[in-house]
Amino acid sequence: MSGTFASFAVRNYRLWFFGALFGNTGTWMQRVAQDWIVLTVFSDDNGLAVGIVTALQFGPTLVISPIGGLLADRWNRRRVYMVTQAVQAVLSFILGGLLLAGQMNLAGIYLFAALGGLVAGFEAPFFQTFVGQLVGGRLLANAVGLNSANFNVARMIGPAAAGLALAAWPAGWVFLVNGLSFVFTVSALALMRTGEFKPMPSAPRAKGQLRAGLSYVRRRGDIQVILVVIGVVSCFGLNSQLTMGVMARGVFDRQAGEYGVLGSLFAVGAVVGALFAARRHRPRVRLVIGSTLAFGLTAGLSAVAPTYWTYAGAGVAVGAATLTLITAANSTIQLSVPPEIRGRVLSIYMMVFLGATPIGSPLVGWIADTWGPRWSIGVGSITSLAVGGAAMIWAKVHWQVEVRLDHLLPPHWSVANPAAGEHLPVDPPKDQPEDQAQDGSGDQPKDQPGS
Numbered sequence: 088m089s090g091t092f093a094s095f096a097v098r099n100y101r102l103w104f105f106g107a108l109f110g111n112t113g114t115w116m117q118r119v120a121q122d123w124i125v126l127t128v129f130s131d132d133n134g135l136a137v138g139i140v141t142a143l144q145f146g147p148t149l150v151i152s153p154i155g156g157l158l159a160d161r162w163n164r165r166r167v168y169m170v171t172q173a174v175q176a177v178l179s180f181i182l183g184g185l186l187l188a189g190q191m192n193l194a195g196i197y198l199f200a201a202l203g204g205l206v207a208g209f210e211a212p213f214f215q216t217f218v219g220q221l222v223g224g225r226l227l228a229n230a231v232g233l234n235s236a237n238f239n240v241a242r243m244i245g246p247a248a249a250g251l252a253l254a255a256w257p258a259g260w261v262f263l264v265n266g267l268s269f270v271f272t273v274s275a276l277a278l279m280r281t282g283e284f285k286p287m288p289s290a291p292r293a294k295g296q297l298r299a300g301l302s303y304v305r306r307r308g309d310i311q312v313i314l315v316v317i318g319v320v321s322c323f324g325l326n327s328q329l330t331m332g333v334m335a336r337g338v339f340d341r342q343a344g345e346y347g348v349l350g351s352l353f354a355v356g357a358v359v360g361a362l363f364a365a366r367r368h369r370p371r372v373r374l375v376i377g378s379t380l381a382f383g384l385t386a387g388l389s390a391v392a393p394t395y396w397t398y399a400g401a402g403v404a405v406g407a408a409t410l411t412l413i414t415a416a417n418s419t420i421q422l423s424v425p426p427e428i429r430g431r432v433l434s435i436y437m438m439v440f441l442g443a444t445p446i447g448s449p450l451v452g453w454i455a456d457t458w459g460p461r462w463s464i465g466v467g468s469i470t471s472l473a474v475g476g477a478a479m480i481w482a483k484v485h486w487q488v489e490v491r492l493d494h495l496l497p498p499h500w501s502v503a504n505p506a507a508g509e510h511l512p513v514d515p516p517k518d519q520p521e522d523q524a525q526d527g528s529g530d531q532p533k534d535q536p537g538s
Contacts (some may be wrong), residue, residue: 091362094230099279100221104237106275110172111238113268115245116252117179118328119350120261121196123253124186126332129193134333134463136193138452141329142445143200148208149445153300153434164217165284169276171210176269178203183262208441212434215417219426223285228418235414236358246354250347300431308485309372309423310432312478313416316379318439319474322447324386324467325409327353329452331402333460339395352399356406363411371419376478378412383471390464416440 094100122137130136158167182199185191222230252261304310331353335346360378385408389401417436424432455463 246350
């Protein structure tokens with residue numbers, strides 16, 4: 088099987104992939120429908136209202152994700168994930184029923200967004216670490232990339248389907264469809280052969296385990312760079328649900344169908360970016376920085392796009408840069424962290440990645456209302472270029488690493504040190520703990536238990 092789809096050789100992963108594809112498609116349908124009814128039904132094209140519902144959807148991650156990360160290092164990941172998927176299905180069924188009955192208002196949408204965010208924030212570390220249990224360390228980077236591709240294939244289908252459904256039927260039906268989609272995910276989890284899971288060590292109960300995750304990150308300069316970059320970009324740049332809605336309505340005067348097309352075209356590029364990252368056996372910090380700069384440039388182009396279709400076309404490039412960044416950041420952390428502490432470190436990553444959204448979304452929504460929709464994208468472009476440039480300078484000064492956008496293309500992962508006339512690893516040994524080379528995170532990851 089080709090390198091891009093190597094993880095498909097694992098039966099449990101195939102079940103996971105296709106079950107999640109249905110679930111993710113339903114989730115994207117609901118997200119588009121939720122933002123659209125907030126924008127058009129429960130507010131007067133108010134970008135701030137959409138920003139608030141997005142903040143409530145991701146805000147609980149700031150509180151619950153560290154706890155989920157600790158428990159992901161202890162509990163049965165498959166069982167917990169089945170329960171959280173079932174809970175999200177129930178929430179979707181209730182919300183859809185209330186919408187169809189005409190018993191919903193903006194405050195109710197806010198409440199359900201917060202409840203769903205609470206479940207998703209707790210679930211995220213279990214989702215991230217469970218992938219390693221399915222495929223093991225050798226295929227982990229590939230599986231993470233394919234997961235991102237999965238998510239964005241769903242993002243191609245979901246918004247377009249939601250746009251058609253919203254144009255033809257009441258919005259409540261979209262939420263009911265999302266509830267049904269979770270059945271596929273739960274069924275796939277139930278059909279897995281648990282005897283084929285890769286063993287992963289569990290963290291014993293002890294005092295200070297949450298602090299241990301923070302202490303580990305403080306010793307890892309490469310992870311700190313990733314967290315700073317992903318936090319800034321997530322806060323100000325990764326607000327496409329909001330910015331696409333206000334651009335479609337406020338700049339191009341389009342309706343639900345065209346709004347769904349924007350999300351689908353963004354997802355086309357995102358799939359390309361995810362598959363590109365899936366081919367990399369060992370993503371590095373350099374790819375994270377390079378894709379951050381690429382995101383800033385492409386977002387800036389989309390902000391000044393003169394027509395609906397040029398804006399839609401720019402969204403393909405933005406999607407590719409976005410998913411290259413996200414997948415590279417996720418894979419780099421997963422492959423370089425020992426399995427017994429991986430859940431806690433990933434919970435910190437998810438707290439920064441998703442937790443930055445509640446801070447940025449209301450601000451970006453306010454910018455859209457005050458300065459115009461184009462500036463809601465422009466602020467993300469400017470801040471992404473700034474943090475990417477700062478990270479590039481920091482890497483050059485501290486690690487003698489040069490980051491260029493053309494590094495996004497070739498599969499050569501070492502970089503030349505002009506002064507010494509040699510090749511250096513992108514992740515510098517001085518910022519890595521001594522045990523990192525033992526957990527399968529070197530240049531040739533080993534498929535050992537739990538990695």
